[in-house]
Amino acid sequence: MSEEPAGRPPEAPGREQPVAAEPPRRTVEVDGAEALRLLGSVPMGRIAFTRQALPTIRPVNHIVDDGNIVIRTHEGAALTSRTLQADGPGVVVAYEADAIDPDTHLGWSVVITGYAHLVTDAQELARYQALLRPWVRQPMDYAVRIRPDLVTGLLLVPVDQPAEA
Template sequence: MFPVNYVVTGGDIVFRTAEGSKLFELTVNDEVLFEVDDHTDAGAWSVVVRGHARRLETEAEIETAEQLGLQPWVPTLKRNYVRVTAAEITGRAFGFAPEPDRSGVHVF
């Protein structure tokens, strides 16, 4: 797993990356899982996208991706763009609440 800064555009996920593990893995297998989790004071959610990823290669694709405003979190050169196209999206959300009363609960 690798944390990435991403955007959703046209139903796909796009992220920037440097040369290395993420790009190498795509040459072996383009099937990916992409997970996003977040929370507020009231609850939390998690979404998992199962799909296919590919490195953007044409000048037109890269030029379009550069207009998405993706900025690296770490000041490194990340000249590669990857697009993930979803085949399946699953997730769950839940609200926060106090823990239930433990009286009457038997622990074995």
């Protein structure tokens, strides 16, 4: 058994060849309208909220409708329970989605922070149920609308490339 030189970590299994240096990249902020457009271009994201005073994150599918993010949920879901009990402005949540290439690490990321409310209007709920098909096999009888208060978006682009979404 050979020893690694002092001060050098052991090689990871299956990593016999050196890893090529990645091209430098930079981040470019986008405005809220562009961030919402990017968010609307992907079907899934992650919603973050508190459950028993601890952060909780769930993957969900979504649509962007008139500047709001809408997801479907079910009775008994932690977020459904929280929004049912919410008085006033609603439940504070964060919503994140991205499209980042796993090889080049280029792409974009959008984070929305705002208040979540259950959709209670029967016509709106029926419309969202028609537009937003759940990707899990269980009844998803509720819809939650997130009204963004803070919208941030970043593009990850090569240093020598102009910023374009």
